[in-house]
Amino acid sequence: MKSKYDAIVIGAGHNGLTNAAYLAKSGLDVLVVEKNDYIGGAAVSRELHEGWLYSNCSYVCSLLRQSIHRDLNLTRHGLMIVPYSGTTNFSLNGNYIAEYGDHDMQYREIKRHSLRDADAIHRYETDLMRYAKLIRHFLLRTPADPTSFKPRDLGEMMFMAKKFAGMGEEQVYEFMRFMTMSAGDFLDEYFENDLVKALYSTSSIIGTALGVYSPGTAYVLLHHVMGDVDGAVGAWGLARGGMGAISNALAGALKEHDGEILTEAPVAQIIVKKGCAKGVALEDGREINADIVVSNLDPKRTFTNIMDAADIPSDLRKKAENFKIRGSSGKVNIALTGKPDFPSLPADHKLRNGSFQFLDSMERMERAYDDWKHGRWSDDPFIEMTQSSVWDPTLASPGHYFVSCFIQYCPAEVEGGWTPDKRDAFGKTVIDQICNYSPNFRDHIAHMEVRTPFEIENEIGLTEGNIFQGELTIDQLMFNRPFPGYSQYRGPVKGMYMCGSGTHPGGGVSSACGANSAREILMDLKRPNVVPEDDVDE
Amino acid sequence: MPMQTNLQAADTIDHVHEGVIYSPFHRRTSAKNINQQWSVWNGYASTKYYADAHLEYFSTRNTCGVFDVSPMRKYRIKGPDAEAMLNRMVTRDVTSQAVDTVAYNIWCTDAGKLIDDGTLFRVSEDDFWLCAADPNFDWLQLSAVGFPNLEITDISEDLASLALQGPTSCALLKAMGFSGIENATPFSIMRFPFGAGEITISRTGYTGDLGYELWVDPADAELLWDQLFSVGQVYGIQPLGEDSLEMARIEAGFLAPDVDFHGSLHTVDRGHDHSPLELALGWIINFKKGHFSGRAALAKEKAAGKHRRLIKLDIEGNKPAENSILYCDKGCKKTIGYVTSAMWSPVVKANIAYGLVEGQYADGPIWAEIYHQKELRWVRKLAQCTRVTKPFWAPERARQTPPSDC
Amino acid sequence: MSNYDIAIIGAGHNGLACAAYLAKAGRKVLVLEANDEVGGLAATREFAPGFRASVAQTLPQLNRGLVDDLNLEKHGFKLALDAMPTVAMAPGKSPISITSGALSGASAEDSAAYPEYRRLLSKFADAINPFWHKRPPMIADGDMGDLATLGKFGWNLRRLGKDDMRELMRMIALPAQDLMDEFFQDDALKAALSWDCNIGSKLAPRSPNNAVLALLLRMSGDLTDGLPLPAGGAGGFTDALAASATSFGAEIRCGAAVEKVLIDDMSVSGVQLSNGEQVQATTVISNADPKTSFLTLLGAQHLDVQFTHRISRLRNQGYVAKLHLALDEIPTFTGLEKPAGRLMLTPSMKYIECAFDDAKYGGYANELPMEVIIPSLVDDSLAPVGKHVLSANIQYAPYAVKGGWDQHREQFLANALATLSQYSPGIESQVSAAELLTPADLEQQFNLAGGHWHHAEFAIDTWWMNRPTYGASQYTTPISGFHLCGAGAHPGGGLMGTCGANAARAILEDR
Known part of the structure; x- marks a missing residue:
């Protein structure tokens, strides 16, 4: 480690590594500092139980920009994204609705529950695709500041207006409706069957402190289906070797361009002198200098923890305090010695390889949200259970399985605070729910890791354990993300930048925030841009 | 506690069938499909060709051929509001459609963009069947909002259906005992006792030639097939696969969904759907009948007259212009459209195609950029196109009642 | 058969305002009202001998322009009170009185925060105010008026200044809870201030996107600097509108229920009454809700499929009940010398949210959030001498209560009285008569499908060019000669007559 770098990136999560890799690629001398003894932040895989590789935070990926994957040679650095498919959503009687890749099978599957819904799915997907295609134009772009008269902002506003207008007048009105309405209302415009609606509604609240009937959740639904795998918009993939493979590949790209990573180096403060960022002070007292400091921490943590209140405008401090970064999700990661058995599915059925959910109506989801509002985890939690190791043989030895369970909702604070006992009780609730549908599931458990927002915050550093580094509501999207006036990745002092998911385009393992931020930094340094443009949808 | 489950055993659940499903005629069609050449239509196995598409095609022009149309989606709309609801949904006048007749119809979005086409059967005053190649239940339900007194049911699985097409089809049906069928006028419906119940025969089809469509209870499907093929021996009957039907329908001037037009409800990009005016379907838009969905938009478009046009082309040479881009100049400077369907027509001996072109270029010179292969090597060719206004194939017998030879 | 230029269906305040403007402009106008008296939801009715109350909302957001235009x-028309304070109540806590200028009884921090809150919101309200009174623009029709409206909208945002414009674009999407939490600390104060964000809608303090817009609409009145209380209740306002319309030559017929709108060759030709009588008119304006207007009065056969679907999908289920109590004497509210003002029985936003949680699933809370006024304190026309009327808006009373309202009416009333008695112990014994109007009652008594105050949910997705839906948001409809002037049109519900006035202006411009 040197005592001075051109740029320091705080936090070796995937956006921080992306940001650093591009700064390094441009020729800057870059250091990434990371508080943990491993890199990756929430895109990480570790052997938490001998013989099982856990991706214990993020577990699937869809938004990762393939132009960045290609541009940074991530394949050469060990990354491969493999598609997976097949979600089965069980109702209480064991019957289920499943997602199939094959159009005709999907039609017949929905038709088992509702002919009308089977037919409507085509219209639903078309409308959603239209919105996804629109939003996808903006992932690798810096949001315009609508209050600005600068040529670049006006240009970006024009670009946005053009893309909107390109949809046609009616679709503009439809999009305005879509962006502000609830997922429940949106789904009601297409479907009649509770099980069908339940299946599609789950994307609308994952990671979100809102219910399916809360206005604004239709967008969250879109946020979960606007990614792609090889151009198949809406598809999800797994990183071979776990989500940590993404971070490792990004770190490889960083090192290829001579960037450095320093682990076990928690930052105490960003050093500001005369209104300019000058480096970071580590908690162990070391100081490292740089004229560029980029924070990959969430905006709340950045401006209330590692920046001195005296160094930033008071209104920004207030904005950071008001920033909505609510913990609403939990995770239970499980090492299994046998494949989960779902007796309602025929033996060897293809669906047994997929993901599982246990939700027959949006009302049950909404009730789980009500529990969260009152500071409880729900007795009837929503679980998305992904059998990652079925698709990725590197996660567990043959015959052994790793499953990742994502749980909505789990509050960041419970009465009296989280304790190990409460955490385990939360874990038990989850396992009970799974055992309801897979009675002998418990017998296969070799090891499990229960993570409430409390653990996620403490280990990863995401405030309240919010997986998106901030709620995806309109007041915190596009030019409002993270705060109005600060949406172009620049911080309040010269040389200080943000690059985390708390910035546009928001959460998800996309690398877009980090790349966008790098582009802005290079622009300020008057260096040629090395960040690629997004692959345009044909 | 989580909510209590009461799990059913796997064998009590109606799991979706994996892979293709089979039409009621499958055992028969499969036996004749000697190379097992299948495509998938609405999830059903549908024969691409049985033995030789060229020979099968000629049966529609020379003898008669049978195509299994069971995978079509069929809906029954019944009730006091059925007529009003359908009249508001489709572009033709349903109120003047007589009982026991069929009308080719289209239906459009509010913006006047084509959703799909199909045939509307009026089986009684308040009872209709709508048949279309693709599912339309969603649109029927949307169209029924505000019309409470009707019921819409999917009868696709309740009817097995065959298209019997070609010059000897009438004679064959007569020989099977359906006497009086020769008096069926085009687009009329007749019923006869058959098997355990009834057969409905409509004088309709997708080949532009004399032909009928036969509708029976699925339980009687094989009986129908067997009778057709035993009696039909001497009438030159052949089974038809999709490839031969495709040839016949292009010659006849029929449109294929998702080939010649993209259904507007499934169109993501603006302008990639179509109005019926640009698809030369203006003749079935009845602006005088009162309101129907899309009327205002279509009237506006018609008045403006600037829409694209689907035109018939006779192209020089003998290389089918499949997937070709169309230009208004031989130098390919100005793209004016593209070919939607193209083929070498065996009966007309012409290289025919449909082109969708910008309206102002429809009457000017048109050139097609054709890529074709010669022993693996790809060759580019520019071919001059001549616009054709008459149908490529429209034999007199298709309109005669009784048809000649019957 | 009789002939008019214009027939207006429904003599609610918007129908009457529309009629008055059109008649003033020289049109021959007939207003047809199904009930025996005018006013619709904005009527004042006698609910017990000598006791009168406004059917739905009592407090208007009136504009000087309309009051003057229509004399x-x-x-x-007169006010019983210029500005009614809002009083935040919570059991066991001393009340906080809120006026447009200041708080009294609040903590020092909250009192200090209030001016900035008012400054910001008033500034936003002023910036948006002109647009409540204009025809919503369409973005691509090339109409110069629409372009001017859009341009003015952008200009008004810019004119806020960089910081406030940014705050508006952020705050417009905030739920009431986040908005209040950013400014204040006291739970009851926050709850009372949040009330106008959500009342009348299927929304609660945690619901994003719509709260601030509704608040700004309710701040749009400029008649007085506060909440005015019309003398004679809402009916005092509508009666004046009716008198004004009549004075300009409009004819109003009560007891004349329109059964359908007559269409001849795609254009309106008149209306047919339930008794079979036909009235000819080349323009028909519906003050009824959009679903009733399009699906019942007009009929889907005259409309396109997707338009019909959008209308049928409008969220029009009401969530507010109205309670009227005839009281033998002035009730005593703990902590108040006199129960003057708008008493908010909402101890916290969480309390409101909990009531909403019950209603989401077709139930209702034991402890009901209520907005209470006793208008007879300042208006002796509403109750016999010495006696009083208590009028309360209660959330949440779902239109589609599980089991139906016949089954739940008594229990709901009991819950409301129990809630009231927490603040006014012993009030039950003062009640001589009670009237509870649930959304189902509003639907049944006023032909208002869903019984929704706003006719259709007031929310950003049903706002401006999307109100009630594009294709009908400029007071015109796909049917030539058929227009909307009710709360389902822009700007929405609320006692102000703006929908009617805007519709009249749009129709007059059109000619």
Whole structure:
């Protein structure tokens, strides 16, 4: 480690590594500092139980920009994204609705529950695709500041207006409706069957402190289906070797361009002198200098923890305090010695390889949200259970399985605070729910890791354990993300930048925030841009 | 506690069938499909060709051929509001459609963009069947909002259906005992006792030639097939696969969904759907009948007259212009459209195609950029196109009642 | 058969305002009202001998322009009170009184925060105010008026200044809870201030996107600097509108229920009444809700499929109940010398949210959030001498209550009285008569499908060019000669007559 770098990136999560890799690629001398003894932040895989590789935070990926994957040679650095498919959503009687890749099978599957819904799915997907295609134009772009008269902002506003207008007048009105309405209302415009609606509604609240009937959740639904795998918009993939493979590949790209990573180096403060960022002070007292400091921490943590209140405008401090970064999700990661058995599915059925959910109506989801509002985890939690190791043989030895369970909702604070006992009780609730549908599931458990927002915050550093580094509501999207006036990745002092998911385009393992931020930094340094443009949808 | 489950055993659940499903005629069609050449239509196995598409095609022009149309989606709309609801949904006048007749119809979005086409059967005053190649239940339900007194049911699985097409089809049906069928006028419906119940025969089809469509209870499907093929021996009957039907329908001037037009409800990009005016379907838009969905938009478009046009082309040479881009100049400077369907027509001996072109270029010179292969090597060719206004194939017998030879 | 230029269906305040403007412009106007008296939801009715109350909302957001244009003061319109304070109540806590200028009884921090809150919101309200009174623009029709409206909208945002414009674009999407939490600390104060964000809608303090817009709409009145209380209740306002309309030559017929709108060759030709009588008119304006207007009065056969679907999908289920109590004497509210003002029985936003949680699933809370006024304290026309009327808006009373309202009416009333008695112990014994109007009652008594105050949910997705839906948001409809002027049109519900006035202006411009 040197005592001075051109740029320091705080936090070796995937956006921080992306940001650093591009700064390094441009020729800057870059250091990434990371508080943990491993890199990756929430895109990480570790052997938490001998013989099982856990991706214990993020577990699937869809938004990762393939132009960045290609541009940074991530394949050469060990990354491969493999598609997976097949979600089965069980109702209480064991019957289920499943997602199939094959159009005709999907039609017949929905038709088992509702002919009308089977037919409507085509219209639903078309409308959603239209919105996804629109939003996808903006992932690798810096949001315009609508209050600005600068040529670049006006240009970006024009670009946005053009893309909107390109949809046609009616679709503009439809999009305005879509962006502000609830997922429940949106789904009601297409479907009649509770099980069908339940299946599609789950994307609308994952990671979100809102219910399916809360206005604004239709967008969250879109946020979960606007990614792609090889151009198949809406598809999800797994990183071979776990989500940590993404971070490792990004770190490889960083090192290829001579960037450095320093682990076990928690930052105490960003050093500001005369209104300019000058480096970071580590908690162990070391100081490292740089004229560029980029924070990959969430905006709340950045401006209330590692920046001195005296160094930033008071209104920004207030904005950071008001920033909505609510913990609403939990995770239970499980090492299994046998494949989960779902007796309602025929033996060897293809669906047994997929993901599982246990939700027959949006009302049950909404009730789980009500529990969260009152500071409880729900007795009837929503679980998305992904059998990652079925698709990725590197996660567990043959015959052994790793499953990742994502749980909505789990509050960041419970009465009296989280304790190990409460955490385990939360874990038990989850396992009970799974055992309801897979009675002998418990017998296969070799090891499990229960993570409430409390653990996620403490280990990863995401405030309240919010997986998106901030709620995806309109007041915190596009030019409002993270705060109005600060949406172009620049911080309040010269040389200080943000690059985390708390910035546009928001959460998800996309690398877009980090790349966008790098582009802005290079622009300020008057260096040629090395960040690629997004692959345009044909 | 989580909510209590009461799990059913796997064998009590109606799991979706994996892979293709089979039409009621499958055992028969499969036996004749000697190379097992299948495509998938609405999830059903549908024969691409049985033995030789060229020979099968000629049966529609020379003898008669049978195509299994069971995978079509069929809906029954019944009730006091059925007529009003359908009249508001489709572009033709349903109120003047007589009982026991069929009308080719289209239906459009509010913006006047084509959703799909199909045939509307009026089986009684308040009872209709709508048949279309693709599912339309969603649109029927949307169209029924505000019309409470009707019921819409999917009868696709309740009817097995065959298209019997070609010059000897009438004679064959007569020989099977359906006497009086020769008096069926085009687009009329007749019923006869058959098997355990009834057969409905409509004088309709997708080949532009004399032909009928036969509708029976699925339980009687094989009986129908067997009778057709035993009696039909001497009438030159052949089974038809999709490839031969495709040839016949292009010659006849029929449109294929998702080939010649993209259904507007499934169109993501603006302008990639179509109005019926640009698809030369203006003749079935009845602006005088009162309101129907899309009327205002279509009237506006018609008045403006600037829409694209689907035109018939006779192209020089003998290389089918499949997937070709169309230009208004031989130098390919100005793209004016593209070919939607193209083929070498065996009966007309012409290289025919449909082109969708910008309206102002429809009457000017048109050139097609054709890529074709010669022993693996790809060759580019520019071919001059001549616009054709008459149908490529429209034999007199298709309109005669009784048809000649019957 | 009789002939008019214009027939207006429904003599609610918007129908009457529309009629008055059109008649003033020289049109021959007939207003047809199904009930025996005018006013619709904005009527004042006798619910017990000698006791009168406004059917739905009592407090208007009136504009001087309308009052003056239609000479309402000449026609008997006056205020019983210029500015009614809002009083935040919570059991066991001393009340906080809120006026547009200041808080009293609040903590020092909250009192200090209030001016900035008011400054910001008033500034936003002023910036948006002109647009409540204009025809919503369409973005691509090339109409110069629409372009001017859009341009003015952008300009008004810019004119806020960089910081406030940014705050508006952020705050417009905030739920009431986040908005209040950013400014204040006291739970009851926050709850009372949040009330106007959500009342009348299927929304609660945690619901994003719509709260601030509704708040700004309710701040749009400029008649007085506060909440005015019309003398004679809402009916005092509508009666003046009716008198004004009549004075300009409009004809109003009560007891004349329109059964359908007559269409001849795609254009309106008149209306047919339930008794079979036909009235000819080349323009028909519906003050009824959009679903009733399009699906019942007009009929889907005259409309396109997707348009019909959008209308049928409008969220029009009401969530507010109205309670009227005839009281033998002035009730005593703990902590108040006199129960003057708008008493908010909402101890916290969480309390409101909990009531909403019950209603989401077709139930209702034991402890009901209520907005209570006793208008008879300042208006002796509403109750016999010495006696009083208590009028309360209660959330949440779902239109589609599980089991139906017949089954739940008594229990709901009991819950409301129990809630009231927490603040006014012993009030039950003062009640001589009670009237509870649930959304189902509003639907049944006023032909208002869903019984929704706003006719259709007031929310950003049903706002401006999307109100009630594009294709009908400029007071015109796909049917030539058929227009909307009710709360389902822009800007929405609320006692102000703006929908009617805007519709009249749009129709007059059109000719």
